[in-house]
Amino acid sequence: MGRPSNTEQRRADILEAMLEVVAREGYRGATVAAVAQEAGLNPGLLHYHFKKKLEIVVALLERLAAAVEARAERKLRRAGDDPQARLLAYVDAHVALGKGADPRGVAAWVAIGAEAVREPEVAAVFQAAVEERLARLEAHFAAVRAARGERRAGSRSDAAATLAAIEGAYRLSAAAPDALPKGFAAPALRRMVLGLLGEA
Amino acid sequence: MGRPSNTEQRRADILEAMLEVVAREGYRGATVAAVAQEAGLNPGLLHYHFKKKLEIVVALLERLAAAVEARAERKLRRAGDDPQARLLAYVDAHVALGKGADPRGVAAWVAIGAEAVREPEVAAVFQAAVEERLARLEAHFAAVRAARGERRAGSRSDAAATLAAIEGAYRLSAAAPDALPKGFAAPALRRMVLGLLGEA
């Protein structure tokens, strides 16, 4: 009895529309009205399903971060046991094109990430994602070194530099896609990581 | 004769104020009123010296890009003739801390860069800077390979990956400074570049 709830679907619709608009128009272009229009919904309805606009943005950011990590998880499951192969697979999952690549997600991630300066709630999500990725990368670097019988010192810095290269690839591909060789990131990142490991 | 024009000084004051405010509050926080207050001027005067706000932003972005290239030039002049040393010096000039480092510039660069999606004028400046840096990096990579008697193929991708790592270091240091080891970028980038060159 009573009307069945469609909240979950609607929230997903709204996130999808926010993703599309942010990717296309940037954060400033992603007004409530624009998102509503993109979703084919009434602007007021967005505030029925999300208390405020920032909640939509934060939810989207969380979704994007989770999607990338899930993709990495999948790649890792097929990566075998070799620590170095696993490290490279993890990195590859974050930058590779091809199936599962998500240019809109990258653009939105970059656009919303810039709001972290102003919006503590965005900063919190962004930093949590950074922390998680850093921790995983560090563990992968450390595992490689452990397998080689080396000291693990420097794994944190290596993780940070690797994550920087990943984020930078996002940024460049969002801001100046035409200047970049197609698909440069994945193979180059692989060699950079090997460089960090002192491997030619 | 009337009072001497102070336009150039005023324009510089305004750029400086825009830099400060953007670095501190992000692009969205950099309202004309906030910039005017920071500069100790008043809003109307900003529009006397710049036709519109975007002009200030673009001028600042150009100034920031030029400053980094100038810094790289200085470092290169002291770097000697070895192509690899010159490549590393160029990269180092973009990420090293210490004298000449400009955290506000980095923060503003990141914040304004996100506007490139929305503002073609910003995108143009940003892309021009990317192109210039890519071209220089590519030339440096090619020079190293030439000196070794290797083929230059891949230098463009190496340049793109290196620039990505630089931009990513900016981005992370702006968005999640506490998560990163202090001064990780310069030494790690050096090893990454060597990795790209197939050097351990």
Added chain:
Amino acid sequence: MGRPSNTEQRRADILEAMLEVVAREGYRGATVAAVAQEAGLNPGLLHYHFKKKLEIVVALLERLAAAVEARAERKLRRAGDDPQARLLAYVDAHVALGKGADPRGVAAWVAIGAEAVREPEVAAVFQAAVEERLARLEAHFAAVRAARGERRAGSRSDAAATLAAIEGAYRLSAAAPDALPKGFAAPALRRMVLGLLGEA
């Protein structure tokens, strides 16, 4: 035969919720959504039982006015025949604390009363209540004077002043309860009424 109507109960529930919310949050805080939540119902249902929000407000105001008059009736029935005792009992019924006192009703009465300026339907109920109380007070004053063999002139003004003191006690207790001595109103009003009657 369908389920038995619970309309009367529901309407009472809604009035009760409106009372609670208005008393706690003021008229502006008494949104349909807030009242619905307080009642454990949902917004749509409120509009099933009342055509519009103002109807709820008006019904509540009527209920509050009636409750106070009923309380006065009870007090009067126990007050005996002496006109002065009856006048004082009537006044006392409106301001005394203790059993039957209704601080929420007072707060709601004050909050809704301010809407009389804007809403003719509220004004009508409010004015009707004022008229009724004035008439009763006037009659009581006149009865006292008649029993003394005095002329009844001035009873209307005395009634108005007495009602003003009652309403003002409501208002102050709603707006600045901490500034007031506890229970000041009933004994002071008694002396004020006696003052109006020229009695020390």
Added chain:
Amino acid sequence: MGRPSNTEQRRADILEAMLEVVAREGYRGATVAAVAQEAGLNPGLLHYHFKKKLEIVVALLERLAAAVEARAERKLRRAGDDPQARLLAYVDAHVALGKGADPRGVAAWVAIGAEAVREPEVAAVFQAAVEERLARLEAHFAAVRAARGERRAGSRSDAAATLAAIEGAYRLSAAAPDALPKGFAAPALRRMVLGLLGEA
């Protein structure tokens, strides 16, 4: 040089418009747009001179409270030394009609006062006014008793009851002016006060 400031005048204009609109339409009718229109100004300009709407409301409330006290001061200066005469003059200043009476001020005071439940800033101003008036009334009552050689006990409650009668007179005259005898308040209040003093 530069444009001369007219802020003080504009702020006064805006307060005047707010007073007019609140008195006429109640608090809910006093939207920024309505006030701006009343003042013949652009809505945005109101936010140039006042940071937010509530600031206008609070400033108006302060102005109204100060005006009444100033009026009382003037009356007191002409009231001589007799404590009882001074007490009655103080009360009279708050309710009398005639020159200096301010029906719009009364209406606005009542309308805005109801917002004290929801707006702490309004509550603060309202309560401060209540405290001040209570303190003055209490001092006047105490002075009368002291002059008679009586104990001062009860002066606080007498003050509260008197202030209640004053506020209630405002309230009734705002909400049901037609039901009230013209000019009932001042003479009736005088007798009420005498009643509180145990005087016939």
Added chain:
DNA sequence: CATGAATGAGAATTCATTCAT
């Protein structure tokens, strides 16, 4: 009767830009 989503008309506020002085 009941549920809860959907609508649409405002509301306050912000801000780049213009303009009178």
Added chain:
DNA sequence: CATGAATGAATTCTCATTCAT
């Protein structure tokens, strides 16, 4: 050049009310 008020177009958010299920 400088000042600061004025303009007007957005923008986010609220809320009574309607409506499909």
